[in-house]
Amino acid sequence: MAYDKFTTLVSSAVPLPIENIDTDQIIPARFLKATERVGFGDNLFRDWRYHPDHTPKKEFVLNNPTYSGKILLGGKNFGSGSSREHAAWAVYDYGFRAVVSSFFADIFKNNCLNIGVLPVQVSPAFLETLMEATFANPKEEIVIDLPAQTISLKSSGASESFEINHYKKENMLNGFDDIDYLMNLKNTITEFAEKSPL
Amino acid sequence: MKKTLFDKVWDSHIVKSIENGPDVLFIDRHMVHEVTSPVAFLGLKNRGIKVLYPERTFATADHNTPTINQHLPVSDPLSANQLKALEENAAAHGISYWGLGHEKNGIVHVVGPEYGITQPGATIVCGDSHTSTHGAFGAIAFGIGTSEVEMVLSTQCIMQPKAKKMRINVTGSLQKGVTPKDVALYIISQLSTSGATGYFVEYAGNVFSEMSMEGRMTVCNLSIEMGARGGMMAPDQKTFDYIRGREFTPTGASWDKAMKYWETLHTDQGAVFDKEYHFDGSQIEPMITYGTNPGMGMGISKDIPLAKDLEGGVTTYQKSLAYMDYNEGDSMLGKTIDYVFLGSCTNGRIEDFRAFTELVKGKKKADHVTAWLVPGSHQVEKAIKEEGLLDILHEAGFVLREPGCSACLAMNDDKVPAGKYAVSTSNRNFEGRQGPGSRTLLASPLVAAAAAITGKVTDPRTLLS
Numbered sequence: 001m002a003y004d005k006f007t008t009l010v011s012s013a014v015p016l017p018i019e020n021i022d023t024d025q026i027i028p029a030r031f032l033k034a035t036e037r038v039g040f041g042d043n044l045f046r047d048w049r050y051h052p053d054h055t056p057k058k059e060f061v062l063n064n065p066t067y068s069g070k071i072l073l074g075g076k077n078f079g080s081g082s083s084r085e086h087a088a089w090a091v092y093d094y095g096f097r098a099v100v101s102s103f104f105a106d107i108f109k110n111n112c113l114n115i116g117v118l119p120v121q122v123s124p125a126f127l128e129t130l131m132e133a134t135f136a137n138p139k140e141e142i143v144i145d146l147p148a149q150t151i152s153l154k155s156s157g158a159s160e161s162f163e164i165n166h167y168k169k170e171n172m173l174n175g176f177d178d179i180d181y182l183m184n185l186k187n188t189i190t191e192f193a194e195k196s197p198l
Numbered sequence: 199m200k201k202t203l204f205d206k207v208w209d210s211h212i213v214k215s216i217e218n219g220p221d222v223l224f225i226d227r228h229m230v231h232e233v234t235s236p237v238a239f240l241g242l243k244n245r246g247i248k249v250l251y252p253e254r255t256f257a258t259a260d261h262n263t264p265t266i267n268q269h270l271p272v273s274d275p276l277s278a279n280q281l282k283a284l285e286e287n288a289a290a291h292g293i294s295y296w297g298l299g300h301e302k303n304g305i306v307h308v309v310g311p312e313y314g315i316t317q318p319g320a321t322i323v324c325g326d327s328h329t330s331t332h333g334a335f336g337a338i339a340f341g342i343g344t345s346e347v348e349m350v351l352s353t354q355c356i357m358q359p360k361a362k363k364m365r366i367n368v369t370g371s372l373q374k375g376v377t378p379k380d381v382a383l384y385i386i387s388q389l390s391t392s393g394a395t396g397y398f399v400e401y402a403g404n405v406f407s408e409m410s411m412e413g414r415m416t417v418c419n420l421s422i423e424m425g426a427r428g429g430m431m432a433p434d435q436k437t438f439d440y441i442r443g444r445e446f447t448p449t450g451a452s453w454d455k456a457m458k459y460w461e462t463l464h465t466d467q468g469a470v471f472d473k474e475y476h477f478d479g480s481q482i483e484p485m486i487t488y489g490t491n492p493g494m495g496m497g498i499s500k501d502i503p504l505a506k507d508l509e510g511g512v513t514t515y516q517k518s519l520a521y522m523d524y525n526e527g528d529s530m531l532g533k534t535i536d537y538v539f540l541g542s543c544t545n546g547r548i549e550d551f552r553a554f555t556e557l558v559k560g561k562k563k564a565d566h567v568t569a570w571l572v573p574g575s576h577q578v579e580k581a582i583k584e585e586g587l588l589d590i591l592h593e594a595g596f597v598l599r600e601p602g603c604s605a606c607l608a609m610n611d612d613k614v615p616a617g618k619y620a621v622s623t624s625n626r627n628f629e630g631r632q633g634p635g636s637r638t639l640l641a642s643p644l645v646a647a648a649a650a651i652t653g654k655v656t657d658p659r660t661l662l663s
């Protein structure tokens with residue numbers, strides 16, 4: 001599925017300083033029953049966000065109007081657990097275009113890159129800086145510059161560079177997905193398959 | 199160049215390497231289930247394309263199927279809709295589909311090996327993180343997201359950079375009452391849930407070579423819980439004996455040819471790993487978890503660690519204990535439990551039912567405990583009956599449910615109520631994993647059996663004859 005191109009994102013952030021946020025928290029399994037990709041944003045962090053009677057939990061950050069923006073700041077080891085791409089969809093559909101953490105679980109990171117959410121891995125110290133700046137001033141803007149591979153605080157200019165592999169970066173910049181690429185390799189693939197018995 | 203087992207299998211499946219990018223990897227076999235596939239099939243429809251190799255694709259229903267009255271229509275309309283979608287998609291693309299009621303139906307990672315779909319040296323993927331299970335046969339097997347499911351359906355390939363390599367060696371002799379599940383939970387407790395992120399793990403040492411194929415599957419299954427892309431073990435005579443004669447296993451001349459390849463599947467002497475760990479198997483106790491991730495586990499006789507002894511993450515740790523309503527320094531022994539779940543792709547195979555039955559034989563289930571015994575497949579269910587285990591279980595006050603994922607992720611009705619404690623043989627103890635507000639203690643089938651009998655956390659070694 002194609003997604004919007006990602007070049008430079010300038011936005012305030014929503015801070016969630018919890019470690020090991022697993023995909024069951026991002027979207028609980030009972031919300032995985034759809035056969036289309038719609039409505040996942042509503043159930044992002046469902047059980048942290050709503051009481052069992054569906055009223056919002058006031059203390060949870062997504063229910064706090066002070067914080068908003070297209071960047072989610074998460075604690076270390078973000079996205080561990082299940083391979084459900086629904087977790088990345090929920091993040092995207094809610095309106096986030098980037099998740100910043102000091103460490104990501106593998107499959108979640110890959111799923112994000114496949115659907116147009118940029119995972120930005122920063123040092124623990126810089127994550128701390130971003131969190132503190134956002135708590136001090138919820139309107140504080142963060143600049144994620146994908147072509148330059150940098151993330152910085154607009155006010156102070158504090159900045160760090162981040163890694164992304166070249167191929168995925170090109171895809172994000174252009175809004176391409178892997179299937180477009182693979183479809184062009186069809187002949188090479190079928191030749192390979194013939195040599196590879198079941 | 200000296201190669202590891204992982205190198206050998208990965209390198210032989212590269213269709214193309216992209217400079218400064220991922221490899222295009224050919225996938226031999228693709229397993230599909232109802233939850234992570236509908237959006238992928240929809241993608242194919244939107245692109246106007248068909249599944250490229252339907253004969254390499256296998257579909258089963260497991261994640262949200264009921265575990266009682268499977269002959270009746272599924273009552274939850276959303277689940278029924280997802281099951282119907284898979285059935286229709288499979289039919290439209292000519293994929294074999296083992297739906298509810300089919301004799302081959304069961305959890306995707308249990309039926310794959312049972313029918314010989316899982317083979318050494320193969321690349322196997324599925325939209326489920328515990329696909330790592332199949333690594334027990336010397337395959338490269340890992341979980342993928344729905345975008346990747348769509349890639350494999352349409353092109354039989356995925357695009358990923360090659361993972362780094364880790365070897366975990368466990369040697370020595372295991373104590374009585376220590377099972378493959380305990381070995382895996384022990385390793386995770388040592389490495390943490392992110393300790394192997396970015397790596398593909400090879401397990402080596404006598405502890406693994408002495409395990410049955412079922413035990414090896416349990417260990418490889420849990421690789422993902424320390425963050426690894428997957429885990430694998432070199433195939434040996436036990437592997438070959440297990441797969442010979444199964445429905446999708448080669449026969450005759452193709453078997454001989456396959457064997458020639460399979461016998462090369464081991465890490466060369468002197469091959470280098472990016473990281474290596476050594477553990478002494480004799481130090482491992484029956485394990486239990488006390489927190490809300492699989493790394494929060496300890497020997498059953500130990501006390502819950504003190505926050506002050508941690509290296510960091512104290513707030514997260516305290517949040518986790520608060521959710522469980524446990525205190526640091528508590529002993530787990532004697533804690534009351536309400537539910538017991540025996541099943542899942544981690545411990546839902548025949549060997550697990552044998553172990554559970556051996557411990558409960560001649561005893562009675564505690565009155566206040568609700569026990570869900572869910573075989574991983576119809577074949578496991580059949581074996582439980584044929585081996586006479588069912589009679590022993592009935593005698594002890596247990597009933598058997600029908601196959602499926604069940605309370606492992608609680609997408610069906612098998613949900614542990616809020617605030618209740620479940621000793622589960624599955625793989626995840628995340629907040630709400632077994633139902634909103636549920637509290638999960640991960641353990642082996644023996645620890646689960648001991649809990650079911652006594653109604654509290656109990657060292658199974660005190661009950662084994």
Ligand code: SF4
Pocket residue numbers: 260261305306307326328542543544602603606607624625
């Ligand atoms: S049993 Fe649990 S972990 Fe295994 S496939 Fe089913 S839901 Fe996934």
